[in-house]
Amino acid sequence: MQVQIRNLVKSYGEQRAVDGISFEIRRGEIVGFLGPNGAGKTTTMKIITGYLKPDAGEVRFDGVSSMERDFRHKIGYLPETNPLYTDMPVIDYLKLSARLQDVPESEIPARVRKMIEVCGLGDEKHKTIGELSKGYRQRVGLAQAIIHDPELLILDEPTSGLDPNQIVEIRQLIREIGKTKTVILSTHILPEVEATCDRIIIIHRGKLVADSTAGDLRRQAEGKSLLTVRIEGGTSEEQRSALGRISSVQGVESVMEGGVQKWKLEHEGGDDTAAEVFDLCVQRGWKLLEMVPQQQKLEDVFRALTMEN
Amino acid sequence: MKKVWIIARREVESYFSSLAAYVLLVLFLGFTGFFTWLRGNGDIFFRKQADLEVFFAIAMWTLFFFIPAVTMRMLAEERRSGTIEMLLTKKVQTWQVVVGKFLATMLIVAAALLLTLIYYYSVSRLGNIDHGATISGYIGLLLLSAAYAGIGIFASSISKNQIVAFLIAISIGILFQFIAGILASDATGVVGDLLAYLDINRHYQNIQRGVVDTRDVLYFLSLAAMGLLWADYFIERKK
Numbered sequence: 219m220q221v222q223i224r225n226l227v228k229s230y231g232e233q234r235a236v237d238g239i240s241f242e243i244r245r246g247e248i249v250g251f252l253g254p255n256g257a258g259k260t261t262t263m264k265i266i267t268g269y270l271k272p273d274a275g276e277v278r279f280d281g282v283s284s285m286e287r288d289f290r291h292k293i294g295y296l297p298e299t300n301p302l303y304t305d306m307p308v309i310d311y312l313k314l315s316a317r318l319q320d321v322p323e324s325e326i327p328a329r330v331r332k333m334i335e336v337c338g339l340g341d342e343k344h345k346t347i348g349e350l351s352k353g354y355r356q357r358v359g360l361a362q363a364i365i366h367d368p369e370l371l372i373l374d375e376p377t378s379g380l381d382p383n384q385i386v387e388i389r390q391l392i393r394e395i396g397k398t399k400t401v402i403l404s405t406h407i408l409p410e411v412e413a414t415c416d417r418i419i420i421i422h423r424g425k426l427v428a429d430s431t432a433g434d435l436r437r438q439a440e441g442k443s444l445l446t447v448r449i450e451g452g453t454s455e456e457q458r459s460a461l462g463r464i465s466s467v468q469g470v471e472s473v474m475e476g477g478v479q480k481w482k483l484e485h486e487g488g489d490d491t492a493a494e495v496f497d498l499c500v501q502r503g504w505k506l507l508e509m510v511p512q513q514q515k516l517e518d519v520f521r522a523l524t525m526e527n
Numbered sequence: 528m529k530k531v532w533i534i535a536r537r538e539v540e541s542y543f544s545s546l547a548a549y550v551l552l553v554l555f556l557g558f559t560g561f562f563t564w565l566r567g568n569g570d571i572f573f574r575k576q577a578d579l580e581v582f583f584a585i586a587m588w589t590l591f592f593f594i595p596a597v598t599m600r601m602l603a604e605e606r607r608s609g610t611i612e613m614l615l616t617k618k619v620q621t622w623q624v625v626v627g628k629f630l631a632t633m634l635i636v637a638a639a640l641l642l643t644l645i646y647y648y649s650v651s652r653l654g655n656i657d658h659g660a661t662i663s664g665y666i667g668l669l670l671l672s673a674a675y676a677g678i679g680i681f682a683s684s685i686s687k688n689q690i691v692a693f694l695i696a697i698s699i700g701i702l703f704q705f706i707a708g709i710l711a712s713d714a715t716g717v718v719g720d721l722l723a724y725l726d727i728n729r730h731y732q733n734i735q736r737g738v739v740d741t742r743d744v745l746y747f748l749s750l751a752a753m754g755l756l757w758a759d760y761f762i763e764r765k766k
């Protein structure tokens with residue numbers, strides 16, 4: 219399902235939680251929502267699910283406004299607080315979720331079995347939800363969100379409370395679902411966005427401050443990259459001046475690492491710079507022992523975009 | 528309507544899965560039975576008369592407390608724990624949730640009233656019982672319960688705290704039980720008529736007398752409907 223968000227505004231009393239956010243998500247795209255605490259991620263997601271009405275703006279699914287048609291059975295939602303009926307057994311709860319989402323009665327047993335398998339609930343399926351640990355509750359929350367095979371999946375901090383093994387499994391599951399379905403997930407774990415998302419949207423104080431891929435975001439934020447090289451052959455001075463003459467290189471800095479000398483090149487040529495360094499070494503008959511592109515950390519980009527001055 | 532039924536079913540199952548439900552049920556039957564059989568001048572042995580008039584008068588009051596105790600958690604707990612968000616982001620309308628809870632309340636009350644048929648059976652053994660009066664008596668109790676349930680669900684929609692919801696429901700109940708009647712006796716003209724019309728007791732007595740009048744039926748049903756409409760409004764507003 220394709221999603222269009224246009225100029226969403228939502229205030230709680232005086233405070234604008236969402237302040238004119240617009241973006242589009244294509245079918246089959248996995249989008250990560252980032253932003254500091256209180257940025258408006260949860261509020262935006264609640265508006266997309268239809269739970270909250272925006273003060274202004276609209277949400278369109280496949281070009282149709284959510285005001286005109288009810289899309290809720292095509293959406294799967296895992297709320298941040300993961301509210302569940304704690305007095306219900308896991309299986310009954312999943313059945314209830316399926317029924318409420320219009321899954322035909324004949325398909326429900328198979329769907330429930332699938333969810334128990336996919337979300338790793340096998341050992342706990344006969345327990346009451348109130349007896350489950352936090353991580354298992356999170357899995358039940360995920361299971362109820364996807365039991366009706368939704369076209370759009372909205373996950374508010376889906377991996378919170380999960381153990382590292384389960385995090386990896388859930389990420390794989392999200393990627394798998396994301397091949398055919400549209401996914402929006404929010405998280406505070408930046409490597410998670412890199413591992414699962416095709417695109418990153420950063421929200422800050424209710425406004426959209428970035429919308430691109432993780433790679434683009436790094437480049438955009440810093441404008442230049444670093445390349446660490448180690449060369450054998452020639453003198454240190456020769457190396458420095460030769461590297462400095464490469465047109466896309468803006469700065470050459472000598473660093474000692476583990477008793478060997480390396481050069482840190484500040485450049486903005488992307489892969490071209492690396493190619494030129496390689497050509498240079500071939501030309502001079504030097505040996506290129508090491509060449510490592512150093513990426514700006516996503517954390518730094520995030521901080522740069524969302525730090526208060 | 529299917530969704531209403533799904534919600535009601537889950538509510539009834541959840542209700543009977545807790546021990547408190549049975550305690551409440553036993554309390555209801557115990558109090559009703561105690562006052563019907565053993566207490567007061569009006570009790571059945573004293574009257575030496577085979578009718579359930581006393582029972583119907585007593586049940587009005589035991590239901591007055593029993594029903595708010597059943598409804599108090601229905602929406603309050605849903606809002607406190609946040610499960611209302613989970614429900615309403617699925618393909619369910621707010622009114623379906625509200626009506627589902629109402630239906631569940633009526634089913635639970637019906638189960639409780641079904642158990643009071645024991646009293647009916649016992650009395651019928653004592654002598655010739657007026658079956659017509661019994662039927663209209665039970666119709667009256669069901670209508671009264673619908674009104675109480677509407678009020679209780681409304682109360683449960685405006686507070687996240689069950690106890691507060693219970694107290695609000697009782698307060699509104701008292702308003703219709705006493706205040707309207709008391710004020711009506713002082714007021715005259717249109718206001719007096721209106722207050723007299725609001726008095727829940729009057730309508731209940733009418734039915735207990737064996738006349739099931741449309742106006743009285745309408746009174747109870749509109750009270751229930753008002754409660755549900757307001758509950759729907761508050762759930763929507765307090766998202």
Ligand SMILES: Nc1ncnc2c1ncn2[C@@H]1O[C@H](COP(=O)(O)OP(=O)(O)OP(=O)(O)O)[C@@H](O)[C@H]1O
Pocket residue numbers: 230233234235253254255256257258259260261262298
């Ligand atoms: N029900 C509410 N009533 C009043 N203010 C609210 C409510 N919900 C959210 N807010 C406010 O709106 C702003 C955005 O909140 P939101 O929950 O969308 O942030 P978030 O990006 O999800 O944050 P987090 O990373 O902490 O989950 C916050 O300042 C919050 O205090």
Ligand SMILES: [Mg+2]
Pocket residue numbers: 259260261298374
């Ligand atoms: Mg949040």
